[in-house]
Amino acid sequence: MEFELAYTPEQEVFRTEVRSYLERIIPPLGIKSGPGEGGYEQWLKRREVGRKLGEKGWLWPTMPKEYGGGGLSGDHAIILEEELERYELSTSPYYDSGARVGASAILVWGSEEQKKSFLNPMFKGEVVSWQLLTEPEAGSDLASVKTLAVKDGDDYVINGHKTFVGSSHGVDQFWTICMSDPKAPRHENVSWFMIPATLQGITIMPLDLLGSDNEGHKNSVFFDNVRVPAFNLIGGENNGWKVATTHLEVEHGGGGRIGRNRFLERLLNYCASATVDGAPIAKDSDARDVMTEIFADAEITRLFGLRNFYLVHARKPRSYGGPQSSYFGKMSRLRLTGLNVQLLGYAALTNDPTWGAADGYVEAQSRSGIVGVHPGGTADVQKLIMARRIGIGRTTREEAGRLD
Ligand SMILES: Cc1cc2nc3c(=O)[nH]c(=O)nc-3n(C[C@H](O)[C@H](O)[C@H](O)COP(=O)(O)OP(=O)(O)OC[C@H]3O[C@@H](n4cnc5c(N)ncnc54)[C@H](O)[C@@H]3O)c2cc1C
Incomplete structure (x- = not known):
C-alpha cells in the first residue's frame, strides 16, 4: 500500500x-x-x-x-x-516564482558547480527569483521569444524586453529564456539564464493590472546590453527547449498544492453570519444551491492539487494531472466570479467597508478569478497539453526532464 x-x-x-x-x-x-x-x-x-x-x-x-x-x-x-x-x-x-520553476530546472539540467552555486541561496530563502518568459510578442507561443543573447568572450550580452513578470517589493535574480541563435531552427535556438538583477543595463518598470493590489503588481523588464557571465547559462547553449520541459511541467500545475481554501472558508462564514430580510444568507434555499456549487468546485480543485502534490513529492510518474488541475482551477475560479454575484449581488463587487462582502475578499476574488485565467499557461494552453499527454493531436516532442 x-x-x-x-x-x-x-x-x-x-x-x-x-x-x-x-x-x-x-x-x-x-x-x-x-x-x-x-x-x-x-x-x-x-x-x-x-x-x-x-x-x-x-x-x-x-x-x-x-x-x-x-x-x-x-x-x-x-x-x-x-x-x-x-x-x-x-x-x-x-512570491518566488522563479525559484519554484528555475530550481527544478537547474536540479535536472545544471552542472554540479551550478547546482552548488545557484540552489543553496534559493533553498535557504536568501534570494528572490522571478521567472522571465513572456514578451510583447511571445506569450503562449513561448518559442517565439526575441530577447537576444549573444556570446562575447566569457559573457553573453543580452538585449530585449520581458513583460507581465514578477511582483512587488524587489528581486535578486531572473530565471530567463532568451533567443541564442536567430539562424537555428525553432526550438533549437533558445537558452536559459539565471541573471542577477543588479547587473548594469537592467530596468524594471511596474505595470498596474487588475489584480495588482491583492497579488502584487507585474512588471516589464528591459535588458540593454546586459553582460551575463557564461557560467549563468543553464543546460547548454540552444538546449533551452529541453530545459523548458522541466520548467513548464512545474509551471503548468504539476507541483500541486496542499492547503485550505481560505476564500471558501471566508465566503461560507460570511454567508452564515450576514443576513438578508432578517435571516442568514446561508438559510436561503437558492443561496444554498449556489454555495453547494461553489463548494463542489473548490473541493475538486483541492483534490487535484493534493494528488499532484503527492505525486511530485513522492517522485511518482505523472501525465495529464498538472494541466488538468491547472485548467480546472482556472475555470472554476472564473465561474466563481459569476457565482459570487449570483449569491451576494452588488456586495460581491465592492470592497467598501460597509457594503462589500467578507472584508473585501469577495471583490478581490472577483478580479483575480478573471486575471488568473492567463498566467502559467492560459486555460486554452492547458487543454492543449492535456490533449498531447493523452495522445490526442500532435504527440509530445519529448518528456519532461524530471527526478525519479
Ligand atoms: C497575473 C499574471 C501573472 C503573470 N506572471 C508571469 C510571470 O511571472 N512570468 C512570465 O513570464 N509571464 C507571466 N505572465 C504572462 C503570461 O504567461 C501570458 O500572459 C500568457 O502566457 C499568455 O500570453 P499572452 O498574454 O501573450 O496571450 P496570447 O498568447 O497572445 O494569447 C491570447 C489568447 O489566445 C489563446 N491562444 C494562444 N495560443 C493558442 C493556441 N495554440 N490554441 C488555442 N488558444 C490559444 C490564449 O489562450 C488567449 O486566450 C503573467 C500574466 C498574468 C495575467
Whole structure:
C-alpha cells in the first residue's frame, strides 16, 4: 500500500517539532493576510519566515540536503504545509516564482558547480527569483521569444524586453529564456539564464493590472546590453527547449498544492453570519444551491492539487494531472466570479467597508478569478497539453526532464 490515511508516530513527532518552531518564529512577526495586506513591511516579514524555514531545510523540504534542501519525504512536506496553513502561509511564504520553476530546472539540467552555486541561496530563502518568459510578442507561443543573447568572450550580452513578470517589493535574480541563435531552427535556438538583477543595463518598470493590489503588481523588464557571465547559462547553449520541459511541467500545475481554501472558508462564514430580510444568507434555499456549487468546485480543485502534490513529492510518474488541475482551477475560479454575484449581488463587487462582502475578499476574488485565467499557461494552453499527454493531436516532442 502506498497511500496511508494516518500519520506514523515518527511523522507526528516531526509535526510537533514543526509546530513549536513555527510558534516561536511566526506570531512575534505579526503577519497578516488578505486584501490590502500585500505591503512592503508584510513582505519583509514573510521573507524572514522564509529564511528561518530555509535555515532548517524546510523551505524546500524534499530537495537534496547538499544543495540546501531538507532531504525529507513528501509526507514531511505535507506536514510542513499543513502547519504553515495554520498561519495562512505556505512554502514559499513570499512570491518566488522563479525559484519554484528555475530550481527544478537547474536540479535536472545544471552542472554540479551550478547546482552548488545557484540552489543553496534559493533553498535557504536568501534570494528572490522571478521567472522571465513572456514578451510583447511571445506569450503562449513561448518559442517565439526575441530577447537576444549573444556570446562575447566569457559573457553573453543580452538585449530585449520581458513583460507581465514578477511582483512587488524587489528581486535578486531572473530565471530567463532568451533567443541564442536567430539562424537555428525553432526550438533549437533558445537558452536559459539565471541573471542577477543588479547587473548594469537592467530596468524594471511596474505595470498596474487588475489584480495588482491583492497579488502584487507585474512588471516589464528591459535588458540593454546586459553582460551575463557564461557560467549563468543553464543546460547548454540552444538546449533551452529541453530545459523548458522541466520548467513548464512545474509551471503548468504539476507541483500541486496542499492547503485550505481560505476564500471558501471566508465566503461560507460570511454567508452564515450576514443576513438578508432578517435571516442568514446561508438559510436561503437558492443561496444554498449556489454555495453547494461553489463548494463542489473548490473541493475538486483541492483534490487535484493534493494528488499532484503527492505525486511530485513522492517522485511518482505523472501525465495529464498538472494541466488538468491547472485548467480546472482556472475555470472554476472564473465561474466563481459569476457565482459570487449570483449569491451576494452588488456586495460581491465592492470592497467598501460597509457594503462589500467578507472584508473585501469577495471583490478581490472577483478580479483575480478573471486575471488568473492567463498566467502559467492560459486555460486554452492547458487543454492543449492535456490533449498531447493523452495522445490526442500532435504527440509530445519529448518528456519532461524530471527526478525519479
Ligand atoms: C497575473 C499574471 C501573472 C503573470 N506572471 C508571469 C510571470 O511571472 N512570468 C512570465 O513570464 N509571464 C507571466 N505572465 C504572462 C503570461 O504567461 C501570458 O500572459 C500568457 O502566457 C499568455 O500570453 P499572452 O498574454 O501573450 O496571450 P496570447 O498568447 O497572445 O494569447 C491570447 C489568447 O489566445 C489563446 N491562444 C494562444 N495560443 C493558442 C493556441 N495554440 N490554441 C488555442 N488558444 C490559444 C490564449 O489562450 C488567449 O486566450 C503573467 C500574466 C498574468 C495575467
